[in-house]
Amino acid sequence: xxxxxxxxxxxxxxxxxxxxxxxxxxxxxxxxxxxxxxxxxxxxxxxxxxxxxxxxxxxxxxxxxxxxxxxxxxxxxxxxxxxxxxxxxxxxxxxxxxxxxxxxxxxxxxxxxxxxxxxxxxxxxxxxxxxxxxxxxxxxxxxxxxxxxxxxxxxxxxxxxxxxxxxxxxxxxxxxxxxxxxxxxxxxxxxxxxxxxxxxxxxxxxxxxxxxxxxxxxxxxxxxxxxxxxxxxxxxxxxxxxxxxxxxxxxxxxxxxxxxxxxxxxxxxxxxxxxxxxxxxxxxxxxxxxxxxxxxxxxxxxxxxxxxxxxxxxxxxxxx
Numbered sequence: 182x183x184x185x186x187x188x189x190x191x192x193x194x195x196x197x198x199x200x201x202x203x204x205x206x207x208x209x210x211x212x213x214x215x216x217x218x219x220x221x222x223x224x225x226x227x228x229x230x231x232x233x234x235x236x237x238x239x240x241x242x243x244x245x246x247x248x249x250x251x252x253x254x255x256x257x258x259x260x261x262x263x264x265x266x267x268x269x270x271x272x273x274x275x276x277x278x279x280x281x282x283x284x285x286x287x288x289x290x291x292x293x294x295x296x297x298x299x300x301x302x303x304x305x306x307x308x309x310x311x312x313x314x315x316x317x318x319x320x321x322x323x324x325x326x327x328x329x330x331x332x333x334x335x336x337x338x339x340x341x342x343x344x345x346x347x348x349x350x351x352x353x354x355x356x357x358x359x360x361x362x363x364x365x366x367x368x369x370x371x372x373x374x375x376x377x378x379x380x381x382x383x384x385x386x387x388x389x390x391x392x393x394x395x396x397x398x399x400x401x402x403x404x405x406x407x408x409x410x411x412x413x414x415x416x417x418x419x420x421x422x423x424x425x426x427x428x429x430x431x432x433x434x435x436x437x438x439x440x441x442x443x444x445x446x447x448x449x450x451x452x453x454x455x456x457x458x459x460x461x462x463x464x465x466x467x468x469x470x471x472x473x474x475x476x477x478x479x480x481x482x483x484x485x486x487x488x489x490x491x492x493x494x495x496x497x498x499x500x501x
Contacts, residue, residue: 215228233322309431309447339376413429
């Protein structure tokens with residue numbers, strides 16, 4: 182049984198990895214063509230769709246290597262028991278009825294956002310920097326595959342290419358995708374360097390525009406409640422105009438200098454309604470001097486744990 186299970190898992194990871202690699206190459210080829218010739222008839226939606234699919238598949242390649250039960254939804258009980266506890270099953274247990282289905286990918290795999298959630302559990306250091314781009318890619322994937330993109334900006338395609346390459350690089354450097362390898366082309370490296378330079382210039386212009394706008398403000402914008410979105414938002418004083426600004430991100434439990442638990446906020450977006458300064462990812466926040474981690478000293482850790490509890494536990498307690 183061990184050998185059979187290893188072969189099934191290896192086959193899934195290999196097939197997913199090869200498909201992911203094919204979509205990545207196709208998406209990047211279309212992207213670079215559009216990047217060089219934006220006035221050509223190349224449809225950017227096709228490039229974005231390929232890049233989004235490749236990212237989803239490479240995440241599934243990684244997940245398949247961890248455990249097949251993480252990859253599939255609504256598996257029959259017998260299959261779940263076999264995949265998780267096959268060494269404890271009796272010798273006469275037979276998987277023959279499910280063998281063809283398991284090898285032919287009959288069962289539905291997890292959705293894009295679920296793949297991303299699993300990725301963050303294993304690569305927590307990448308969450309803050311990749312989250313805004315992966316959120317965009319998830320929404321753009323659905324529109325590009327099932328519909329049309331109503332409006333489209335060049336930067337959106339650029340960030341799709343950027344995050345696709347970042348996810349591949351993160352997984353490959355960790356040896357987490359079963360030997361699947363993608364070597365950056367000269368065009369890839371040139372794009373990544375240009376993307377970094379243009380981000381720096383974009384943030385510089387936004388800060389200058391925010392400073393000019395702040396000069397025209399008669400008063401600071403109205404104070405915002407610090408519980409605006411609670412754990413996903415945090416209000417801070419804008420360093421440009423002094424108004425209340427909103428940081429979007431996640432609250433997490435960290436460790437203080439003495440090892441005690443500390444409730445931290447880790448932003449990845451920023452918007453000030455006063456001077457109109459808007460920052461869209463971690464790197465832009467860093468360039469603007471926005472703190473990467475802020476202690477939520479006014480909030481209680483107990484409240485955070487309470488809001489994160491599983492409602493199913495409440496239902497069990499109520500039924501007792």
